[in-house]
Amino acid sequence: MKRYVVTGGAGFIGSALVRRLLGHGGGEVHVIDNLFSGHEKNLEDVRSKVELHKLDIRDYGGVAAAVAGADVVVHLAAIPSVPRSIHDPVPSHEVNMDGTFNVLRACAEAKVRRVVYSASSSAYGDTEVLPKVETMLPRPKSPYAVQKLTGEYYAGVFHSCFGLETVSLRFFNVYGERQDPSSQYSGVLSLFMRALIERRAPTIFGDGEQTRDFTYVEDVTALIWKAATVPGVGGRVYNAGNGDRYSLNQVWDSLQKIEGVSIPPKYGEPRGGDVRDSQADTTAARRDLGHDPQYTLDQGLRRTLAWYKTQ
Template structure:
């Protein structure tokens, strides 16, 4: 796929996991990259090397402030909106802040993008939007009722994006991320994602705790596949492909028990003692969807999406990165 160069691109949440990977790739493609982040969940170490790049500009600010969004978006060609407060448990504990960031902040960014006449507004949607729908695989136009405040906020994002296109002509593309993992993902904190958290614990010979019996399954998606989807959404000029929402996944599912087995197998090649680390099983987590599997047919057809990394190859790359980080 070919991409234009030299565009001015704003990445909100650019110091976060997905945002920092996206910033890095956009710089390699010779764009000017502006990163807007308030570092509430983003990490400075994720962009430490990028700060030395002459075409990378850091803007410290909060998307809950409209003026900040407007100033950051002025003169931009494209906006990648990755900033959000993730985590289902966090949204259950604090729905107010989740709403402020994920809905008010999102609306601020849409307004700013509209006023700045950006070419395209590409935003992080979520597989949590499928809610209590039990059908598998998940198809974009078949959703259920949300199961958490977080899921509500991400669905509202999609509704607002649609209205802004219909009312103001702003071109948007929403990407429903399915359990993304890879380098730069924070393994620490109460709301850490399962893969980096488990990798760190196993490296330290600590016992990971699985919520439930391990039979819940997810469409675990390596970060490089997600970056590819974002670039495809940016580059498409096909009217049929714009103002759509796409599943962003690999299109296969693995249980949490599969995950643990693969992590122990790959990590024990580096440290044989990891094979003997005990796994603990706890209660189910409130708001969790039992099974998640994406249909990627729509993205393949309209965007030409062709994910290059399956679950195990993505895990291997991820483990190699964390092993290097923790060995420093």
């Protein structure tokens, strides 16, 4: 029986991935999570089928014990926020860099067959050219971007120096069910969803014309599964976006139309470390991994909104 370990599996993307792994059947699913920003309730309906190791990825011994015997490890645990890495850089450095090193080291020791690492489109920074392609020189603009990029470099080096099969996926603004809207550091679409349901104006930092490649979480977990299983891609880095880009103003307009309301947003000062535009070139992921996003932004927004309304 295959054994899958998901670090950060009680978080937003992790809990969706756990459901996908269980859906494929025939495998054991383990989660490593210290519940820093994840929640046990994200796994509520599948809790009896999952082994939850409540531990911190900075604890090497704990991680090594939890990944022993794993076939595939998907490393999602992180403090995933650009502004948080600026306001409080030490924990984010320790978790995103030292924690990632621990996970890779433990996986190499345990001879895990494949590790999928959650890299970030923030590594690109502001580039003159769109869409952003993996061959571009990264230009990280925040501690978070440096940390995620370093994890990616480490994943590559663990492949070349220690023979660990790693695949890094650069996620681009993922949204969907169970994204936590409760903090100032939450993803923008989760904050939009909450504001819309509460019939409040959201705050947009900057003029709202910044663009993002919003990717629905089910498309991301489908790609993670491919990255975990497709042969011959060890050591590689792929964009995991949808290939489109929409401004924050456009997305808020779409949400208002879906709900049939008119609520002008508030605008705040632009935030340091944020990139202006983001859009993935998905050619390599389509070619090598069979990436095939299924959800348009409108479909993803409707599904996500329907879920938030049940909460």
